[in-house]
Amino acid sequence: MSLDFILVKYQSPPNSLSELEADESFGREQYRALAETLFESIRWQRDRTGNTNKDGVFVELHPSDASLSLWCRGDGDIVALVNAVALAAHRSDVVVIDVQSLELVVPESPLADPAYVEWYRNVLANAGG
Secondary structure, eight states: OEEEEEEEEBSSOOSSGGGOOBOTTOOHHHHHHHHHHHSSSOEEOTTSOEEEEETTEEEEEEEOSSOEEEEEEESSOHHHHHHHHHHHHHTTTEEEEETTTTEEEOOOOGGGOHHHHHHHHHHHHHTTO
16 A cells, blocks of 8 residues: 655644645755654655655655655555654644645544543543542
């Protein structure tokens, strides 16, 4: 499986791709630094691209002056990986765009995960809450 994504720093949170106003002061070095906060052990190449492996997904990273492109390949759970990236990116005022659908990737909060909700209910029940 292969999926491609683009990360863009925004000026104000967009509700859709058409509302996206990129922060043009955010450049290649900032996108590279962002990549290093999102992924561990990136191997940077002379051509300024990077690559890493995470949970069975090979990720090729392409920072530019306008965005950070992620090319994700492999048998791992790319959707889970991108959701984690989207959640972390959101905290840095960065949006993730799914290249295939040209839609924004909306990060899923752990609070929306049924397994987390069930675990939390058990914690409260055992604590007398």
